[in-house]
Amino acid sequence: MAKPTPDSQDDYILDDQVGYLMRQASQKHAAIYQSHALQGLTATQFAALTRLHEQGKCSQNQLGRLASMDVATIKGVVDRLRKKGYANVEADPNDKRRSLISLTAQGRQLIEEMFPVAHRITAETLAPLTAAEQQKLLKLLRKLS
Numbered sequence: 808m809a810k811p812t813p814d815s816q817d818d819y820i821l822d823d824q825v826g827y828l829m830r831q832a833s834q835k836h837a838a839i840y841q842s843h844a845l846q847g848l849t850a851t852q853f854a855a856l857t858r859l860h861e862q863g864k865c866s867q868n869q870l871g872r873l874a875s876m877d878v879a880t881i882k883g884v885v886d887r888l889r890k891k892g893y894a895n896v897e898a899d900p901n902d903k904r905r906s907l908i909s910l911t912a913q914g915r916q917l918i919e920e921m922f923p924v925a926h927r928i929t930a931e932t933l934a935p936l937t938a939a940e941q942q943k944l945l946k947l948l949r950k951l952s
Contacts, residue, residue, distance in 0.1 A: 893917060
């Protein structure tokens with residue numbers, strides 16, 4: 808019988824595949840997030856609010872880029888944040904085709920309340936790792952993204 812080549816089906820083990828392992832880790836992290844989420848805020852909404860907190864008022868397009876979301880996703884996220892009272896949407900005075908997004912006072916308060924929770928979520932996600940492994944993982948994930 809011929810020896811399997813590195814690219815063969817016989818050598819493919821799902822449990823050793825980066826995409827599969829990253830998806831499993833992501834699912835675990837999502838479950839941890841959901842167990843701690845405040846005000847029914849999704850992880851995607853939290854990311855957008857965090858970027859608004861960091862950046863201040865910005866265009867919807869820029870917010871999408873900052874939060875790594877496509878145009879359709881960021882539009883839906885902004886619409887939901889506006890309906891919940893966490894974000895303001897206004898026309899850009901320099902370009903009426905653009906929308907400028909900013910945090911409301913309620914949105915600012917919520918995100919500031921969420922930061923300690925977010926730290927706990929991260930700590931719980933990374934708990935199986937040593938401090939050195941945690942730093943290495945974050946460094947490697949930044950390199951991949």
